[in-house]
Amino acid sequence: MKVNLKNIAIVLNEPHYPENIGAAARAAKNMGIESLVLVNPIDCNLSRILQMATHHAEDVVTGMEVYDSLEEALATFQYVVGTTARLGSHRGSVKSPGQLARDLIEISRDNRVAVLFGTESRGLANEDIRYCDALVNIPTSDFSSINLAQSVMVLAYEIFTASTEEKQPQVPRLATRGELEGMYGHVKEILTRINFINPENPDYWMTNVRQFFSRLHLRGGDVRLIRGICRQIDWYCTKKRGDAPPEVQPEPRRPLPEGNGR
Numbered sequence: 001m002k003v004n005l006k007n008i009a010i011v012l013n014e015p016h017y018p019e020n021i022g023a024a025a026r027a028a029k030n031m032g033i034e035s036l037v038l039v040n041p042i043d044c045n046l047s048r049i050l051q052m053a054t055h056h057a058e059d060v061v062t063g064m065e066v067y068d069s070l071e072e073a074l075a076t077f078q079y080v081v082g083t084t085a086r087l088g089s090h091r092g093s094v095k096s097p098g099q100l101a102r103d104l105i106e107i108s109r110d111n112r113v114a115v116l117f118g119t120e121s122r123g124l125a126n127e128d129i130r131y132c133d134a135l136v137n138i139p140t141s142d143f144s145s146i147n148l149a150q151s152v153m154v155l156a157y158e159i160f161t162a163s164t165e166e167k168q169p170q171v172p173r174l175a176t177r178g179e180l181e182g183m184y185g186h187v188k189e190i191l192t193r194i195n196f197i198n199p200e201n202p203d204y205w206m207t208n209v210r211q212f213f214s215r216l217h218l219r220g221g222d223v224r225l226i227r228g229i230c231r232q233i234d235w236y237c238t239k240k241r242g243d244a245p246p247e248v249q250p251e252p253r254r255p256l257p258e259g260n261g262r
Contacts, residue, residue, distance in 0.1 A: 002163045003101065004108040009035035009077070010152055011116045013070055013128060018045040020120060022052025022061065023149030029057035031156035036064040037114070039073045074131055075178035078111035079104075082124050082132035083151060093135070097155055100136040101162035106171045114177075115155055120148050130207065131177060133214045175223045183223045184210060190230045193237060 010028045015021050015038065025036050038044065044066065053061045067073035074080055081100060095103070104113055116132065118124035129135070138146060138154050146154075175183075188206050191197045197205035216222070 001105055003104045003159050005032045005034075005160070007108045007110075007112050008033050008104070008159060009037050009112065009114050010156070011037040011039065011073060011114045012041070012148070013039045013073075013116060013124065014042060014119045015148065016042045016120050018043050018048035019052045020148045022049040022054075022057075024117075024152040025049070025053040025060040025064070026057040027149050027153035028156050029053075029060050031153070031160035033156050033159070034060050034063070036060050037073050038064060038066045039070050040068055041066065070128060070131060071177075071181060074114055074116075075176060075181075076112060077114040077177050078174035079107050079113045079134075080116055080132045080177060081113065082116045082129055082135050083118070083155065084129070084135050084137055085123055085145065094137045095134060097136055097138060097158040098162070100134060100155075101158040103134070104159060105162055107174075109171065110173045111171065115159075117148060117151060127203075130203070130210055131181075171217065172219055175218045175220045179220055179223045180213075180218065183218075183227055184213075186227050186230045190233050194233070 010024060010033060012021060012024060015024075018041075021036075021038065021041065021044070028034070028036060046061070049061055050058060065073070081104075084094065107113060116124065116128070118128060124132075136155065138151060140146065184206065187209065188197070188202050191206075191209070192199045192202050197209075218226075
């Protein structure tokens with residue numbers, strides 16, 4: 001069994017140079033990945049991108065998606081992998097490219113996966129890492145900085161060659177990043193309101209909460225359940241204290257699947 005490459009996308013966050021975009025497109029195409037997403041590129045000169053991508057990867061370039069923000073770009077993905085050269089306790093558990101690729105064999109069957117790369121100069125910032133379900137590090141010798149296109153090639157190669165003969169537990173269809181971000185915003189409001197997290201810097205204190213939920217592989221129904229609990233806590237706090245609840249983005253209602261209604 002192999003990774004479902006149709007469900008894999010390379011996401012470049014704020015790339016600076018069109019040549020790096022083109023080279024990344026070519027590397028992805030070489031390994032069978034045809035989905036490329038750009039987030040707020042500094043220079044998106046199409047002719048320079050195509051020159052590096054060559055005719056071989058022209059279809060990847062012409063089909064690439066461009067977004068203004070990382071949250072918008074990742075909204076439809078169920079699983080996000082962030083690449084990082086920096087290690088530390090604040091960034092949690094970091095996998096090797098081989099480990100990550102093997103994990104994606106089952107995850108990619110029914111879920112869209114974004115492999116996220118940061119800028120050439122500084123990589124992914126901490127505020128970018130919060131969107132990631134897993135982190136991967138490419139081990140090096142003395143010099144940890146790797147060219148963007150080289151990093152894409154290493155990860156794409158590992159994903160392309162990963163396979164297993166073993167029967168693994170099937171990973172269900174997961175909640176999208178858009179659904180999760182709505183839930184995290186709701187949870188942050190409630191935990192701040194009940195003084196569980198420090199209101200001076202709630203995003204910092206939410207890091208462990210995000211890491212905890214990421215390990216659970218939440219589905220859409222799980223997200224709706226958690227938001228329902230948040231709404232009930234909200235109601236109870238208002239009733240007991242008489243204070244006004246914070247503004248929380250309501251979750252859109254979805255029609256019941258056919259056959260489940262009455």
